[in-house]
Amino acid sequence: MRKKSYILTLIFAILGFISTAQTAEEWFQKGNTAYTNAAYKQALEAYHKALETGEHSAALYYNLGNTYYRLNEVAESIYYFEKGLILKPQDPDLSNNILFAKNMTLDAIEKLPQTQITAFNNKLIGMMHTNQWAWLTLLLVWLFSILLIVYLWIQSSKSKKQLFVSALVLGLLGVVSYTITSTKYTKLHSEQFGIVFSEVIQVNNEPNQRSEVQFILHEGTKVQIMEQFQDWQKIRIANGVEGWVSGAMIREL
Amino acid sequence: MLLLIVATPLQAQVSFQGRVSKKKLGLNERLRVDFVMNQNGDNFNPPSFEGFRIMGGPNQSISNSYVNGKRSFSKTFTYFLTPMRKGRLLIKQATVEIEGETYKTTPIQVEVTEAVAVPKDPNSVEYLADQNLHLVAEVSKRNPYLNERVTVQYKLYFRNPIKISEAPREMESPKFVDFWSQNIKIPQLRIEQGTYNGEAYNVVVWRKTVLYPQKTGKLILEPLTLNVLAELPTNRRDFFGDRIMRQVNRVITAGETSVEVKPLPESGKPEDFTGAVGRFDFDVLLNKKSLKASESFQARIKVTGTGNLTLFDLPKLKVPNTLEVYEPEHKEDVKTNLSGMQGTIEDTYTIVPQYQGKYPITPLTFTYFDPKKEGYERVGSQNFVIDVFEGPLANTSVAPKATPSNVIEAPNANFKFIKLSSNWSSIERETFWATSRFYTLLISPIVLLLLMIPLRRWWQTQVPDVQSQKQKAASRKARKYLVTAKNNSGNKTKFYEALEAALHNYLKSKFKIETTDFNKEKIETLLQNKGVEPMLSGAFVQLLQNCERARYAPSSEVQIQNDYESAVKIITKIDRKL
Numbered sequence: 138m139r140k141k142s143y144i145l146t147l148i149f150a151i152l153g154f155i156s157t158a159q160t161a162e163e164w165f166q167k168g169n170t171a172y173t174n175a176a177y178k179q180a181l182e183a184y185h186k187a188l189e190t191g192e193h194s195a196a197l198y199y200n201l202g203n204t205y206y207r208l209n210e211v212a213e214s215i216y217y218f219e220k221g222l223i224l225k226p227q228d229p230d231l232s233n234n235i236l237f238a239k240n241m242t243l244d245a246i247e248k249l250p251q252t253q254i255t256a257f258n259n260k261l262i263g264m265m266h267t268n269q270w271a272w273l274t275l276l277l278v279w280l281f282s283i284l285l286i287v288y289l290w291i292q293s294s295k296s297k298k299q300l301f302v303s304a305l306v307l308g309l310l311g312v313v314s315y316t317i318t319s320t321k322y323t324k325l326h327s328e329q330f331g332i333v334f335s336e337v338i339q340v341n342n343e344p345n346q347r348s349e350v351q352f353i354l355h356e357g358t359k360v361q362i363m364e365q366f367q368d369w370q371k372i373r374i375a376n377g378v379e380g381w382v383s384g385a386m387i388r389e390l
Numbered sequence: 391m392l393l394l395i396v397a398t399p400l401q402a403q404v405s406f407q408g409r410v411s412k413k414k415l416g417l418n419e420r421l422r423v424d425f426v427m428n429q430n431g432d433n434f435n436p437p438s439f440e441g442f443r444i445m446g447g448p449n450q451s452i453s454n455s456y457v458n459g460k461r462s463f464s465k466t467f468t469y470f471l472t473p474m475r476k477g478r479l480l481i482k483q484a485t486v487e488i489e490g491e492t493y494k495t496t497p498i499q500v501e502v503t504e505a506v507a508v509p510k511d512p513n514s515v516e517y518l519a520d521q522n523l524h525l526v527a528e529v530s531k532r533n534p535y536l537n538e539r540v541t542v543q544y545k546l547y548f549r550n551p552i553k554i555s556e557a558p559r560e561m562e563s564p565k566f567v568d569f570w571s572q573n574i575k576i577p578q579l580r581i582e583q584g585t586y587n588g589e590a591y592n593v594v595v596w597r598k599t600v601l602y603p604q605k606t607g608k609l610i611l612e613p614l615t616l617n618v619l620a621e622l623p624t625n626r627r628d629f630f631g632d633r634i635m636r637q638v639n640r641v642i643t644a645g646e647t648s649v650e651v652k653p654l655p656e657s658g659k660p661e662d663f664t665g666a667v668g669r670f671d672f673d674v675l676l677n678k679k680s681l682k683a684s685e686s687f688q689a690r691i692k693v694t695g696t697g698n699l700t701l702f703d704l705p706k707l708k709v710p711n712t713l714e715v716y717e718p719e720h721k722e723d724v725k726t727n728l729s730g731m732q733g734t735i736e737d738t739y740t741i742v743p744q745y746q747g748k749y750p751i752t753p754l755t756f757t758y759f760d761p762k763k764e765g766y767e768r769v770g771s772q773n774f775v776i777d778v779f780e781g782p783l784a785n786t787s788v789a790p791k792a793t794p795s796n797v798i799e800a801p802n803a804n805f806k807f808i809k810l811s812s813n814w815s816s817i818e819r820e821t822f823w824a825t826s827r828f829y830t831l832l833i834s835p836i837v838l839l840l841l842m843i844p845l846r847r848w849w850q851t852q853v854p855d856v857q858s859q860k861q862k863a864a865s866r867k868a869r870k871y872l873v874t875a876k877n878n879s880g881n882k883t884k885f886y887e888a889l890e891a892a893l894h895n896y897l898k899s900k901f902k903i904e905t906t907d908f909n910k911e912k913i914e915t916l917l918q919n920k921g922v923e924p925m926l927s928g929a930f931v932q933l934l935q936n937c938e939r940a941r942y943a944p945s946s947e948v949q950i951q952n953d954y955e956s957a958v959k960i961i962t963k964i965d966r967k968l
Contacts, residue, residue: 161814172808188817196812203808209750209775230806237805240747245711271823275831282835289846322823336752 161192168200177207195225199234206238211357212388214238216332219359219390223325226263243355246375262321270318277311280304329362331372331387340380344369351380360387404429404488408481408495412521413589416503417473420445425467425484425495434467437482441502446470473502518622519640522552524586525596525616527644535652537667537698538761539730540569540601544614544644547584547591553621553635558596561641562615568605570701572726574598600726602667602698603651615643654759658766662705666758668697668730674707674754674771683743683781691718691771692736693756699724699731707739708752713776714742746781747805750774872961876954883941885950889957890937893930896961910934922964929960 168183184201198221205214218235225231251259265273284304291297336356342348344366354360354374363371363379370387373379404427411422425436436448447469454463473479481498524547534540542564548554557579576595584593596616603609618640623633654667671694678687691704700722709715716739724733743749751774760767822828875888897913910931917927936953 162812165812169808169810191817192814193817194812194814196809200808203805206748206805209748209773211750230809234806237747240712240745241710241750243708243710243752268822271821271828275828278832279835282839285839286842289842318823322821325821 159186159190161187161190161194161197164190165197165200168204172200172204172207175207177204180204181208193224195221195228195231197221198224199228199231202231202238203234206234206241209241211238211241212332212334215242215357215359216334216388216390219330219332223390224266239357242357244358246358248375249377258320261317262324267318267321267325270314270321274311274314274318277307277314281308281311329389331360331362331389333358333360334386334388338382338385340372340382342380344371344381344383346383348381352378354382362387362389404491404493406431406484406486406488406493406495408484408498410481410498410500413499414501414503415473417476419472421471421473421500423469423471423481423498425486427465427486427488427493428463429488430463430465431486431488431493433485433487435485436467436469437484439469439471439481441474441479442471442481443474444469445472473500476502476504478502518551519620519638522550523548523618523620523640523642524591525614525642525644526586527611527614527647529611529647529649531649533650533652534603535667535759535761536606536654537602537604537665537701537759539668539697540603540649541728542597542599542601542611543595544597545584546594546596546616546618546642547586548594548620549589549591551623554594554618555621556619558616558618560597560614561617562613562643564599564612564614566599566601566611568603568609570602570604570698572600572731574600574727598728600728600730602701602730603649604701606651606653608648608650611647611649613643613646615641617641655764660757660766660768662755663757663759663766664702664705666693666697666702666756667761668695668699668758669760669762670695670697670756670758670769672754672756672769672771674751674774676751676774676776678776679774680777680779681743683746683778686740686742687776689739689741689751690736691739691754692734694734696730696732697758699733699735704735704737705754705756707737708754709741710749712743712745712747713749714744716740716742741776743776743778743781746778749776749778751776872954872958875957879950879954882950885954886937886940889953890934893934893937893957893961917964926960926963929956930964933957933960 164183164187168180168187171177171180171183181201181204184197184204187197188201198217202214202216202218202221205211205217215235215238218231218238221228221231222235281304284300284307288297288300288304291300333354333356338354339350340352340354342351358374360372360374363373365371366381369381369383370385371379371381372387406425406427409424409426412419415421421442423439425434430452434448447467449468450465451468452463452465454461456462467484479500479502481500483494483497485492485494487493526545526547528543528545530541530543531538546554546558576598579594579596582593582595584591586593597614620638620640621635622638624636626634628634673690673692673694675690675692676687677690678685681687689707689709691707693699693704707715707718718737718739720735720737722733722735724731724735726732753771753773755768755770757766757768759765872889872892875885875892878884878888897916913934914924914927914931917930918924922930933953933956940949940953
């Protein structure tokens with residue numbers, strides 16, 4: 138009797154292992170099939186299972202955002218689109234569909250105007266992932282060093298000159314790439330954004346209930362989380378206005 | 391006999407009643423008791439009238455009248471009594487036999503109080519009017535909630551012997567401060583039967599008002615004053631013995647009353663409560679659910695029911711700000727009757743979407759207080775999603791007119807389909823940047839480079855090739871000769887010999903020319919063939935000539951020093967060129 142139950146649990150354990158051992162890609166494909174068949178709830182389940190495997194991708198977040206959009210869940214939809222944009226800031230589909238999702242929110246916040254330089258900077262920074270930028274920096278520094286070493290060993294004075302100039306150019310590019318990566322990294326790690334999940338939140342002037350209510354935010358709005366004071370959070374919205382909120386559900390990106 | 395048979399069904403209802411002129415009287419007042427039967431009876435047996443003294447009676451009167459062929463008959467025995475003691479006295483039953491049956495009156499209780507100062511003459515006009523004409527304000531609820539419906543009915547009670555033939559005139563209309571009030575029109579005054587303090591009266595409802603208290607606390611309802619033209623019998627009688635009626639103007643007032651208005655309970659009061667009290671249904675209706683951009687649709691927010699309909703605000707429509715919403719049109723269809731305001735109020739919003747996409751209409755909730763259940767109720771509307779197809783796609787920022795740059799006009803902008811392939815990476819992946827691995831990889835090539843520089847130097851000394859060895863030997867030789875020349879700088883002849891030998895040795899090692907076939911022209915052309923500038927080669931030859939000349943001509947210390955230095959210069963220069 139005991140033996141039997143042992144065997145049974147063993148079988149179940151193996152079955153369970155097999156079922157959980159599906160890869161992210163398999164879940165992803167399952168989710169895609171469900172989405173195509175308009176079974177959005179199932180699609181969600183599958184996509185979340187894919188996330189649970191510990192792997193992610195911009196495509197997965199994009200599909201999650203789309204599914205939530207189909208289910209009219211604004212905040213969730215925007216949350217996953219934004220997550221996707223962190224991984225792949227330049228993706229045209231992501232930036233297109235997030236507009237649809239943002240259309241559903243109650244708040245329309247006019248963005249602060251960007252100068253051309255900041256726009257260019259943002260574009261440059263957004264071109265690649267931090268790690269990709271890091272690898273590029275490494276590549277440039279390595280090339281610079283190799284070229285200089287070759288320069289040291291080579292005899293011909295003519296190619297020596299060319300080598301030296303190109304090494305200098307590569308070194309300069311390496312410095313630029315390093316600066317970009319470091320700004321991107323500090324930006325990513327110092328600026329914490331979040332999506333408002335509460336239906337309505339009041340934004341106060343000061344972190345206490347006595348202070349005046351400045352404005353009201355609704356579900357789905359992206360805010361920057363500035364600092365924390367007791368149970369109050371200081372937030373900043375896209376138009377640069379800051380305020381304090383308490384007890385609001387803001388899910389960090 | 392035949393008459394009797396015909397008469398019997400008509401006289402089916404036999405009544406025998408005892409009536410008193412008043413139920414409450416002073417010890418020194420008189421009381422009149424009537425025993426009335428509607429058919430002739432025999433053996434009338436009055437009660438004993440314990441506690442009373444019979445002052446007059448029995449007076450018997452019979453009235454017999456035919457109206458439209460119907461006979462009505464009444465026979466009355468009247469007694470006039472004075473009470474002998476205070477307290478509750480009982481007039482017991484009187485009996486009579488009508489057609490062989492014995493009928494009894496119900497006992498009547500009369501309260502006798504202290505003697506009154508002036509015994510009221512029961513026949514005086516004032517007394518009769520006071521006793522038999524009353525104006526009463528009937529309040530449906532004395533203790534309502536704020537905004538709960540209260541009705542006030544002003545009723546005019548009167549009874550025999552007062553008759554009212556003309557409609558009364560209102561002298562002072564009540565004002566309802568702190569109330570929302572509405573009069574309900576009474577198309578025609580009607581006399582109805584009613585009771586006042588347990589006695590039968592004629593009633594006329596003079597005025598009906600629906601009130602919604604707007605303030606809490608004790609609120610006063612101002613009195614209503616009526617001028618009533620009443621007809622009263624007088625003591626005089628006319629020729630036929632009937633009493634002469636007299637018209638009397640009486641001013642009567644329904645005394646000031648008040649209601650105590652309770653505030654709505656604070657516990658469980660919803661935040662979005664706007665003051666609706668009653669029973670309501672709530673709905674949000676849309677006339678379209680999918681449309682093209684720049685078409686319009688309408689949303690109606692509708693509250694139906696009974697309660698203070700016109701006294702609260704409807705919940706506001708909440709839509710995404712990217713929709714253009716116009717001011718709502720407010721419509722009220724409310725009727726007021728005794729049960730309060732009834733009907734529908736609605737706000738109609740016209741909405742024009744500018745851009746394509748899905749727009750959720752946030753479900754609205756409407757809360758009201760139900761005074762019957764003494765609790766707050768919440769009704770919600772459905773969740774709607776407006777699907778706008780065809781049209782430009784908007785950026786999130788609004789105000790498209792002011793800043794058109796915010797609007798991305800994309801001709802084929804559609805909601806894109808999901809992605810079907812994915813590049814996976816670990817969520818937990820550390821950023822490679824700023825890790826020690828990154829820094830190692832970043833610094834190692836530079837360190838390698840820095841290491842390479844001394845290595846290269848060392849290599850140059852360690853692994854020489856044949857050619858460079860020869861050259862090195864030559865220059866070493868040249869320097870050696872120059873060194874001997876320098877050492878002999880004190881001795882003119884020896885210095886120039888050593889210098890010349892050094893130059894020759896240098897050429898020999900450089901160009902492999904033997905010293906024997908040396909002449910100036912050959913050296914110059916040779917140097918120039920090797921790519922040495924003519925100036926330098928000229929200087930070299932000049933130096934050689936100097937050496938020859940100096941053997942025979944006197945030269946100073948300064949000259950020697952100059953020649954040595956120019957030799958070093960020229961040799962290094964030529965060496966560099968080759």
